Amino acid sequence: MTATAPSTTRTPADECPAAAPHAGLRTLVVALEQLSRAQREVSAATARALDVSRSTLAAVRILEVCGTSHVGDLAEALRVDLSVASRNVSALLEAGLIERTVPDDDRRARVVSLTPAGHDLAARAQTTIERLTVTSFADWEADDLDVAAHALARVSETVCQIANRLATDPVTAEPHRPPGRTA
The missing domain is CATH 1.10.10.10 (Winged helix-like DNA-binding domain superfamily/Winged helix DNA-binding domain)
Structure with a gap:
């Protein structure tokens, strides 16, 4: 029996703490995905208008x-x-x-x-x-806009840091396997 070298392929799970992510993190990821899609649509509409x-x-x-x-x-x-x-x-x-x-x-x-x-x-x-x-x-209070702007700036900075790190140290996803199938 020949020993194989351990895989050096990292997965997104390797980036997470051992404990399950806080529910707020899952909500944040979903919100960021929705924001990204909506922002792409708004950007496309703005570009078309111009x-x-x-x-x-x-x-x-x-x-x-x-x-x-x-x-x-x-x-x-x-x-x-x-x-x-x-x-x-x-x-x-x-x-x-x-x-x-x-x-x-x-x-x-x-x-x-x-x-x-x-x-x-x-x-x-x-x-x-x-x-x-x-x-x-228009229906947002000025204080709510300020809080949202600061929170979004902080989120943006963190996501940019992640993107910068991944540019030099990529994380690969595990291949999807349908239930009941093995490699």
């Missing part, structure tokens, strides 16, 4: 906040691979929403920044999002 793609809208909004950015930094902010960001940059250049320049301090690098048309799109997006947000949360 006659751009979701990826264009995301990149323009990030560049509006960050200003001039290396393509790699933009990829990181978008949470996409560099090749995806490069294709996005090409589309933004073609649409006249950004310009690409070579910085004086590093002639090998390329940086991108919004053109006046890009700034205009970012402003229209901000107006659209603010109008939707004001309407959607």
Whole structure:
């Protein structure tokens, strides 16, 4: 009988404490999944209203906040691979929403920044999002909005930390096996 090396494949269960997760964590996961799906739909509707793609809208909004950015930094902010960001940059250049320049301090690098048309799109997006947000949360008390904003910022920071860790230390799921079947 030959001994086999223990598997180094980790599963999501390996990331959980030995005890069953608190019911609040399960509720949080479900709420985050629902929020993610709803946010994707709202983002798509906003992009359609502005006659751009979701990826264009995301990149323009990030560049509006960050200003001039290396393509790699933009990829990181978008949470996409560099090749995806490069294709996005090409589309933004073609649409006249950004310009690409070579910085004086590093002639090998390329940086991108919004053109006046890009700034205009970012402003229209901000107006659209603010109008939707004001309407959607009109019946919320100011204190409730503050509490929700702080809690959501904290949740977002934690989820981003998880995503950053998983980018360098991936967790794999166990394969699904129908009941009664063995490997």
